[in-house]
Each structure stands twice: as C-alpha cells, then as structure tokens.
Amino acid sequence: MDHVNIFIKAIFIENMIFAYFLGMCSYLAISKTVKSAVGLGMAVIFVLAVSVPVCYLLENYLLKPGALTWLSSDFATVDLSFLSFIMFIATIASIVQLVEMVVERYAPALYASLGIFLPLIAVNCSILGGALFMQEREYATLSEATVFGIGSGVGWFLAIVALSAIREKIRYSNIPAPLRGLGITFILTGLMAIAFMSFMGIAI
Amino acid sequence: MENETIIVPEKVKEPSEPLFSPKNKRLLFDPLSDNNPITVQVLGICSALAVTVKVKPSIVMALAVMVVCAFSNVTISFIRNLIPNRIRIIVQLTIVAAMVILVDQVLKAFVYDVSKQLSVFVGLIITNCIIMGRLEAFAMANKPWPSFIDGIGNGLGYGVILVIVSIVREVFGSGELMGYRVMPESFYAAGYFNNSLVIMPPMALIIVGIIIWIQRSRNRNLIESN
Numbered sequence: 001m002d003h004v005n006i007f008i009k010a011i012f013i014e015n016m017i018f019a020y021f022l023g024m025c026s027y028l029a030i031s032k033t034v035k036s037a038v039g040l041g042m043a044v045i046f047v048l049a050v051s052v053p054v055c056y057l058l059e060n061y062l063l064k065p066g067a068l069t070w071l072s073s074d075f076a077t078v079d080l081s082f083l084s085f086i087m088f089i090a091t092i093a094s095i096v097q098l099v100e101m102v103v104e105r106y107a108p109a110l111y112a113s114l115g116i117f118l119p120l121i122a123v124n125c126s127i128l129g130g131a132l133f134m135q136e137r138e139y140a141t142l143s144e145a146t147v148f149g150i151g152s153g154v155g156w157f158l159a160i161v162a163l164s165a166i167r168e169k170i171r172y173s174n175i176p177a178p179l180r181g182l183g184i185t186f187i188l189t190g191l192m193a194i195a196f197m198s199f200m201g202i203a204i
Numbered sequence: 205m206e207n208e209t210i211i212v213p214e215k216v217k218e219p220s221e222p223l224f225s226p227k228n229k230r231l232l233f234d235p236l237s238d239n240n241p242i243t244v245q246v247l248g249i250c251s252a253l254a255v256t257v258k259v260k261p262s263i264v265m266a267l268a269v270m271v272v273c274a275f276s277n278v279t280i281s282f283i284r285n286l287i288p289n290r291i292r293i294i295v296q297l298t299i300v301a302a303m304v305i306l307v308d309q310v311l312k313a314f315v316y317d318v319s320k321q322l323s324v325f326v327g328l329i330i331t332n333c334i335i336m337g338r339l340e341a342f343a344m345a346n347k348p349w350p351s352f353i354d355g356i357g358n359g360l361g362y363g364v365i366l367v368i369v370s371i372v373r374e375v376f377g378s379g380e381l382m383g384y385r386v387m388p389e390s391f392y393a394a395g396y397f398n399n400s401l402v403i404m405p406p407m408a409l410i411i412v413g414i415i416i417w418i419q420r421s422r423n424r425n426l427i428e429s430n
C-alpha cells in the first residue's frame with residue numbers, strides 16, 4: 001500500500017512541474033508538438049526510473065553519515081554528504097550518456113526521433129530534483145525510491161503532453177501579439193497548476 | 205635596440221581594450237532587458253519560480269546564481285581549449301557542481317535559515333539552464349574576462365526578474381516587504397485580505413507571463429510569429 005501511496009503522491013500531489021517547477025526549461029521549449037513531447041516524456045521517465053535508485057544506493061552505502069560501516073566499523077563517523085551534489089550529477093550525466101548509447105545501438109528509430117532531447121535530459125532539473133528529494137525524504141527501501149522515481153517521471157510526462165496538446169490547439173486562437181508563444185505558455189502553465197492544486201488537500 | 209622598439213608597442217597593445225569597453229558593457233547590460241535569460245532566452249526558469257515567495261530568499265538565490273555563473277564561466281573559459289568535445293558536458297557539470305558546493309557551504313555557514321528555506325534549490329543551481337546555457341554559448345568560445353562579465357550580466361538579468369516577482373508576491377501575498385509590514389492596518393480594518401493565491405506557486409508563472417507581456421509590448425522586436 002505504501003508503494004501505491006508514493007506513486008500516486010509523486011504523480012499528482014507532488015507533481016514535478018506543477019508543484020515544484022522542476023524541468024521547466026525543456027517543458028516550455030519542447031512542448032510545441034505532442035509527438036516530441038511524448039518522446040521526451042518517455043525518456044525522462046526512463047532516466048528518472050534508473051537514476052533515482054542508483055542515487056539511493058550511493059546515498060545509503062557511501063554518502064550518508066555512517067553509511068560506510070559496511071566496509072569497516074572505523075568509518076562510522078565519516079560524513080561524505082557534502083559530496084552528494086557532485087556524485088549525483090556525475091551519476092546522472094553518465095546514465096544519460098549510457099542511455100544514449102544503448103538507444104542508439106538497439107533502437108535507431110527511437111534515437112532519431114528523440115534527437116538532441118536525449119543529451120538535454122542531463123541538465124533537466126527534474127532528474128537532479130528527483131535525486132535530491134529522494135535524499136531529503138529518506139525513503140526506507142530501494143523499491144520505495146524506485147517507485148518514487150517512476151511516479152515523478154510519469155507526472156512530468158503527463159504535464160508536458162497535456163501542455164503540448166493545448167499549445168497545438170491554441171495556435172489557431174487570436175492571442176494578443178506580445179503574449180504569443182512564450183507569454184501565453186507561462187499563463188497556461190499557471191492555470192494548469194491551479195487546477196492541479198485541487199489534489200493538494202488529499203491525504204493518502 | 206631594434207628588437208625592443210618592436211616589442212614595446214606590442215606590450216602596450218595587449219591591454220588596449222579597456223576593461224569596460226562598449227562591447228563589454230553590452231555584455232553586462234543586455235541580459236537585463238533585451239536578452240533577459242528568463243523572459244527571452246527561456247533559461248533558468250526551473251529554480252526561479254519556487255523561491256520567489258519572499259524577497260530575501262530570492263535575493264540570496266540571485267546572488268548565488270550570479271556567483272556560480274560568473275566563476276564557472278571564467279573557469280571553463282580558461283580551460284576551453286583543453287576540453288575534449290565529447291565529454292564536455294560532464295566536465296562542465298563537474299566544475300559547476302564544485303562551485304555550487306562552495307556556495308552551498310557558505311550559505312549554510314552564514315545564512316542558515318535562508319539556506320533551509322531554499323532547500324534543494326541551491327543544489328539545483330547545478331542544472332540551472334542559465335549556467336549551462338552560458339557555458340555552451342559563451343564561455344566555450346570567449347576569453348576569461350568577457351566571460352566573467354557575461355556571467356555577471358546574466359546573473360543580474362535573472363536576479364531582476366526574481367526580485368520583481370518576489371516583490372509582487374510578498375506585498376500582495378503577505379502584506380510585507382523584506383519582512384516589514386507595508387500594507388497599512390487601516391486597509392485590513394476596511395476589509396482587505398492578503399491574497400493567499402499569490403503565495404501559491406502557480407501565480408509566479410502568471411506574474412512572469414505578465415512581465416513578458418509588458419516587456420514585449422514595449423519592445424516589439426521580441427514578439428514571436430505565430
């Protein structure tokens with residue numbers, strides 16, 4: 001039951017975009033068509049699902065105060081948590097690089113359709129955000145952290161697909177000229193976030 | 205003697221471009237309006253919006269981003285010819301991460317309460333697209349001093365938007381500015397309420413949208429074609 005809770009919470013209540021504004025840059029830049037939004041969303045789900053558990057292992061067996069006791073009891077007082085930013089970002093960058101190579105080798109069609117979005121994921125704040133929230137909330141087990149990673153990815157995916165669908169339609173509307181493009185997208189995202197706020201009171 | 209007379213003018217020529225030449229001034233002030241990182245380049249929105257509920261944390265955040273942006277620009281600019289192209293993103297991220305760790309430790313040591321408020325967003329400066337964007341677009345191709353100015357300028361441009369948004373949100377959301385009450389008591393007596401919607405994250409987006417609207421109706425070159 002705990003896992004379901006974490007999953008639902010990560011998708012709706014603690015949505016990466018609408019509650020924390022993470023991954024906003026690529027969310028605004030790559031939401032012009034539904035097709036590319038779906039591709040990027042899938043890639044984000046995958047990278048979050050892999051990198052959050054890996055960062056969880058790093059955090060619990062290397063970085064946390066006393067995490068090194070599995071090596072020898074001498075290390076019980078060692079606290080490496082100040083290294084966590086650099087470790088997490090290096091992990092994420094290398095996972096993204098790895099994913100890129102694997103996709104290029106085994107699914108060339110998907111690789112061609114994702115194009116430059118794949119390497120861009122390394123600097124998508126929602127990935128590092130996922131890792132840092134995982135650290136802050138101290139999930140008890142590896143599976144909880146994985147479920148949280150997948151859930152945040154799905155939330156991000158839903159948000160970008162919804163926005164890109166609206167933007168495809170809004171192209172035919174008569175928007176005041178200075179608001180066209182970026183301006184109206186900001187306001188749209190704001191309104192969508194207000195709608196998502198209705199989930200906030202739910203306690204599960 | 206002959207040689208020296210040739211060398212001397214060259215030595216004089218080196219610093220002939222003044223530190224604040226018109227070109228460098230443009231690097232510093234363009235990001236404030238015409239080339240603003242948030243409203244025009246669409247960079248660094250991720251962390252900009254969540255920290256703007258109060259003015260104080262957003263000033264601290266803007267300073268942190270400015271410092272990281274300027275110094276990582278300089279560092280990358282010094283070693284730009286040594287970085288292999290294929291792994292440049294990892295190199296850049298590592299340098300930025302080292303800078304951010306420094307800033308984070310400084311914040312924890314001197315303004316602990318603000319650093320607690322900013323929580324994960326200090327760490328997220330690493331993936332702040334302004335920094336990566338400026339590294340890629342500017343520092344990889346320019347000398348250290350212009351890169352430094354470019355970093356400061358973009359940090360300022362980011363800070364300006366952050367401060368405007370946070371002033372609006374703090375004044376209307378909690379009736380205060382930098383923690384001091386600015387809304388007169390008589391307003392509340394007459395039935396005025398703090399608008400708690402402004403404190404909610406979505407309003408930050410709408411405020412930025414309105415800033416873009418105002419900016420683009422003043423400067424029509426920025427209007428996008430549909």
